[in-house]
Every structure is written in structure tokens, then in C-alpha cells.
Amino acid sequence: NAGVMQNPxxxxxxRGQEARLRCSPMKGHSHVYWYRQLPEEGxxxxxxxxxxxxxDESGMPKERFSAEFPKEGPSILRIQQVxxxxxxxxxxxxxxxxxxxxxxxxxxxxxx
Amino acid sequence: xxxxxxxxxxxxxxxxxxxxxxxxSSSVFSSLQWYRQEPGEGPVLxxxxxxxxxxxxxxxxxxxFGDARKDSSLHITAxxxxxxxxxxxxxxxxxGTSYGKLxxxxxxxxxxxx
Numbered sequence: 001n002a003g004v005m006q007n008p009x010x011x012x013x014x015r016g017q018e019a020r021l022r023c024s025p026m027k028g029h030s031h032v033y034w035y036r037q038l039p040e041e042g043x044x045x046x047x048x049x050x051x052x053x054x055x056d057e058s059g060m061p062k063e064r065f066s067a068e069f070p071k072e073g074p075s076i077l078r079i080q081q082v083x084x085x086x087x088x089x090x091x092x093x094x095x096x097x098x099x100x101x102x103x104x105x106x107x108x109x110x111x112x
Numbered sequence: 113x114x115x116x117x118x119x120x121x122x123x124x125x126x127x128x129x130x131x132x133x134x135x136x137s138s139s140v141f142s143s144l145q146w147y148r149q150e151p152g153e154g155p156v157l158x159x160x161x162x163x164x165x166x167x168x169x170x171x172x173x174x175x176x177f178g179d180a181r182k183d184s185s186l187h188i189t190a191x192x193x194x195x196x197x198x199x200x201x202x203x204x205x206x207x208g209t210s211y212g213k214l215x216x217x218x219x220x221x222x223x224x225x226x
Contacts, residue, residue, distance in 0.1 A: 004154070033213060043155070043200070043216040056211040091154050098212030099143050099204060103154035 004029075004094050004104035005074075012110045019079040019086070021107045025094030032075045033101060034067060037089040046090075049075060079109075087111045118201055118217025125191055126225050133186045133220045135201035142210065144184045144203040146175055149219075155200055158186075181206070191224045198222075 005024040013019050025032050034046040045059040049069035060067070064082075069075040079086055089108050093101035117136045125131055135144070143162045147155035159168050161177035161184060168175045172195075174187040184203075188195055198221050202214040 006154075031212070035214070035216075042218045043202070043214075045213040045215070048211050048213055056209075056213060059213070093214075095212070100145055100157055100160045101212075101214060102157060103147075105152070105154045 004092055004102055006090075006092050006104035006107050008107060009105065010108045010110070012112060013082050014112045015083060016081050019082050019109055021077040021079075021090050021092075021109070022074040023077070023092030023094075023104060024074040025092075026102055029094035029096050029102075031095040031098050031101075032069050033093045033095070034075075034077050035091045035093065037091065037106070039088070043091065046077075082109075082111050084111045116201065116203055116215050116217045118220060120220060121218060122221050122223075124223045124225070127192055128190050129224075131188050131191055131222070133199055133201075133222075134183070135185070135203070135217050136183045137203065137205075139182065140206045141181050141184075141203040142206040144177060144181075144201060145214070146184070146186055147200040147202060149198045149200060155202075188222075191222075193224045193226050196222055196224050 007022050032049045035043045037043045047060050047067045048056040064080045066078045089106045091103050091106045093103045095101045119134050145160045146158045149155040159175045164179045164181045166177040172189045176185045198219050200219045201217045204210050
């Protein structure tokens with residue numbers, strides 16, 4: 001049973017570009033959570049989605065960040081016009097019912 | 113803002129010693145999870161506790177959930193170098209708008225010397 005798959009594992013972008021991070025949940029999991037781990041900080045919740053619905057986006061920055069979980073395909077976290085402060089590790093977790101959550105290995109985003 | 117305080121932040125011990133990591137909050141959890149994270153990887157779930165007073169064991173690791181569901185501890189007996197890593201506690205706060213989102217502690221970096 002494959003775990004949570006995130007790609008790419010590493011992503012380098014220049015300031016002003018767009019970053020797209022993908023997350024395929026574990027088979028049978030319809031709940032997806034995104035978390036961000038900034039350098040020297042702990043993991044912080046960003047957004048919670050179920051298929052085709054955003055349930056809780058209270059942790060998402062108000063601008064430039066968006067997330068989706070379409071009926072078919074992976075969940076996408078999109079960051080427009082990236083800035084240096086967006087450099088972080090972004091983790092996706094999935095669950096069949098909200099708990100427990102199983103994490104992917106993350107995408108390390110570096111902004112030049 | 114609900115805070116989850118994890119301590120100690122760093123722990124350096126010799127092989128064979130015992131250790132305890134603590135997580136505390138002023139708010140009640142509906143569930144609490146412990147994870148271990150290796151460099152360059154995602155957190156790996158160790159255990160979930162949901163009932164006040166619950167104790168779970170995983171080989172040499174013992175997890176306790178406080179009676180009031182506001183705190184938890186991880187105890188490792190006879191630590192081994194293979195236990196070295198980052199340990200994270202993460203809780204879901206009780207309440208209608210938590211939606212299962214995890215609030216993480218700051219983490220404990222454990223180093224076990226041979």
C-alpha cells in the first residue's frame with residue numbers, strides 16, 4: 001500500500017515565479033491536509049481539503065496561496081509570485097476520516 | 113491561539129539511559145499523536161491516543177495521555193543510538209472548528225550516544 005506521495009521532492013524557483021506542489025493521498029484517503037515547516041520553526045497547518053471542497057483554510061496566507069483537491073488527480077498547493085519568505089518544506093498528510101494523519105516526505109521549496 | 117508546549121527541546125544521553133519528553137497545553141485535545149521525523153523526510157506516525165489516562169506501549173516506548181487530555185508524555189526505556197531523531201507531538205483540539213487539523217509542538221531533538 002503506497003504511502004502519501006509528494007512531488008517534486010525539491011523545487012527551485014526564482015522570485016516572482018509560480019510554484020506547484022502535488023500530493024497524492026494514500027489509497028482510500030479522502031482527507032488531505034497541507035502543513036508548512038519554515039526553517040527553525042515547527043510544522044504549521046495551512047489548509048484542509050476533501051474531494052472538490054476546501055474545508056478549512058484558516059492557516060493559508062491570504063494572498064498568493066491556493067489549494068485544490070479535484071475529483072480526479074492529486075491535491076495541488078499553488079503559490080503565485082513566490083518570495084524568499086516562501087522557502088520552506090511543505091508537507092501533505094492524508095487520512096481516511098481526519099485522524100490519524102499520515103505524512104508524505106514533503107517538497108523542499110527554495111526561492112532564489 | 114492554542115499552544116502546545118513540548119520539552120525538552122534538546123536531549124543528549126548515553127545509550128542505555130531512560131528519557132521522557134513532555135507535551136502540555138492549557139486546552140483539551142480530542143486526540144494526540146506522536147511522530148518521529150528523520151532529516152529530509154516526513155513525520156512518521158508512532159501512536160495516537162484519544163482517551164484520558166490512556167497508556168500505549170510500542171516496544172521500549174511508552175506513551176501516556178493525561179487524565180484531563182491536556183498533556184502527554186513519551187518515555188523511552190534503555191535508549192539506543194537508533195532512537196536518535198526528532199520527536200514531535202501533535203494534537204487536535206476539542207471543539208467544533210478543529211476539523212482534525214494538527215497543532216504541533218516545537219519538537220525534541222534526541223541524540224543517543226553509543
